Amino acid sequence: MRTATVTRNTLETQITVSLNLDGTGVGRFETGVPFLDHMMDQIARHGLIDLDVKAVGDLHIDAHHTVEDIGITLGQAFAQAIGDKKGIRRYGHAYVPLDEALSRVVIDLSGRPGLVYNVDYTRASIGQFDVDLFSEFFHGFVNHSMVTLHIDNLRGHNSHHQAETIFKAFGRALRMACEHDERMAGITPSTKGTLSA
Secondary structure, eight states: OOEEEEEEEOSSEEEEEEEETTSOOOEEEEOSOHHHHHHHHHHHHHHTOEEEEEEEEOTTTOSHHHHHHHHHHHHHHHHHHHTTOTTBOOEEEEEEEETTEEEEEEEEOOSSOEEEEEOOOSSSEETTEETHHHHHHHHHHHHHHTOEEEEEEEEOSOHHHHHHHHHHHHHHHHHHHHSBOGGGTTOOSSTTSOOOO
16 A cells, blocks of 8 residues: 655644545545645545545634645655555546536656646635635645646636636546556656656
């Protein structure tokens, strides 16, 4: 089983992330940021990743540090769990609709961090959640998981739908990239022979 648990403590946040890349989609979230919990549940369920996230942050200021640091810690846990990447598909992609919204996510477990994020939300917030923080979450994730990630919201006028399609597509793309390919058994899917940089 490809599993990891990472704890990250700073003066701003205390976060623990446990994940199992070969799970069944069970999610448990205690972050103090309900809409982020809802989005991470999409990653777990659609990625078939067992994901447990506990966070205590300086929410009396705002949610920025908590959301960003959860992305960082999730990226660190993912990097540990995926291991040497031998025999995996490496690339993953997904299109996901929700009513009028449609998003595309493409991922490469390249060993190089990079984020292309093209999302124009129709509102600045979803309930109490500042949509700008999603970019911080994904930047934190890619910089510490060492993956290349392209996120495009292709259409949508309901910001909740826009966000949900992104996170569902992210979960499905991640699941595809992590899957074992029996034809690649024992092989690193790179002409360089490494996916570490």
